[in-house]
Amino acid sequence: MYIDPHVHMVSRTTDDYERMALAGCVAITEPAFWAGYDRSSAAGFFDYFRTLTEYEPRRAAQYGIAHHTWLCINPKEAEDLGLAREVMSIIPEFLERPGVLGIGEIGLNKNSRNELRIFEEHLELAGRHDQMILIHTPHLEDKLKGTRLILDALDDAGVDPGRVLVDHVEEHTVELVLDRGYWAGMTLYPETKCTPQRAADIFEVYGQERIWINSAGDWGPSDPLAVPKCQQELRSRGHLEEMIRKVSFENPLKFLSQSGKFSTNSP
Numbered sequence: 001m002y003i004d005p006h007v008h009m010v011s012r013t014t015d016d017y018e019r020m021a022l023a024g025c026v027a028i029t030e031p032a033f034w035a036g037y038d039r040s041s042a043a044g045f046f047d048y049f050r051t052l053t054e055y056e057p058r059r060a061a062q063y064g065i066a067h068h069t070w071l072c073i074n075p076k077e078a079e080d081l082g083l084a085r086e087v088m089s090i091i092p093e094f095l096e097r098p099g100v101l102g103i104g105e106i107g108l109n110k111n112s113r114n115e116l117r118i119f120e121e122h123l124e125l126a127g128r129h130d131q132m133i134l135i136h137t138p139h140l141e142d143k144l145k146g147t148r149l150i151l152d153a154l155d156d157a158g159v160d161p162g163r164v165l166v167d168h169v170e171e172h173t174v175e176l177v178l179d180r181g182y183w184a185g186m187t188l189y190p191e192t193k194c195t196p197q198r199a200a201d202i203f204e205v206y207g208q209e210r211i212w213i214n215s216a217g218d219w220g221p222s223d224p225l226a227v228p229k230c231q232q233e234l235r236s237r238g239h240l241e242e243m244i245r246k247v248s249f250e251n252p253l254k255f256l257s258q259s260g261k262f263s264t265n266s267p
């Protein structure tokens with residue numbers, strides 16, 4: 001049994017839901033992100049938020065998977081400040097819907113000034129509405145610098161670290177995130193970025209507190225079964241079932257349950 005706390009099901013087929021259910025997935029959370037193309041207006045995001053809060057939960061429920069979501073305008077499309085603010089203005093009306101856990105995945109992509117500005121405005125939005133936060137950290141060479149910028153902005157905003165998940169951590173950023181009291185997510189990709197093997201190494205070095213794995217299955221090369229594959233890797237290394245359950249079920253359950261809307265029971 002497992003929870004996948006970060007998977008972009010709008011980009012996946014219904015067959016993927018079936019395969020995930022067969023592999024033991026009982027609940028997912030789907031952060032708002034780039035959907036594979038740039039949306040031309042706030043209306044495009046309005047429809048996207050409806051997809052995330054109305055259609056995907058129903059599609060997931062067919063396979064007994066409880067679906068939840070996080071809302072925002074992602075850093076990749078936040079370069080246009082006018083569009084970003086217009087999108088942010090429609091978020092509050094969705095926050096009360098069932099299954100909406102908070103603001104995410106916000107953060108930085110290219111570490112630009114506009115991205116940082118919109119990131120800070122999202123932190124204010126989360127604060128005003130008492131929402132939890134899910135954070136995207138940049139990939140590759142921008143990751144370390146971006147992670148530091150993000151953690152500093154979180155400090156400045158006075159956000160409670162226990163209600164923030166910082167995602168896409170790797171070997172060179174995981175300690176930074178955990179040391180400051182945040183939760184850390186490792187995103188598993190088939191080859192690039194963090195593989196199931198590297199995630200297993202990270203658990204062995206940094207322990208299993210406030211840390212978990214997710215698939216980030218999306219429109220690009222990715223694997224919605226990455227979490228059970230990492231469970232298998234841990235099993236083959238001789239880790240106990242209790243440890244495997246902690247990093248793939250108990251830890252996300254503990255963090256996500258802070259919202260009061262999270263459930264592992266499909267409606």
Ligand SMILES: [Zn+2]
Pocket residue numbers: 006008031033105216
């Ligand atoms: Zn994502």
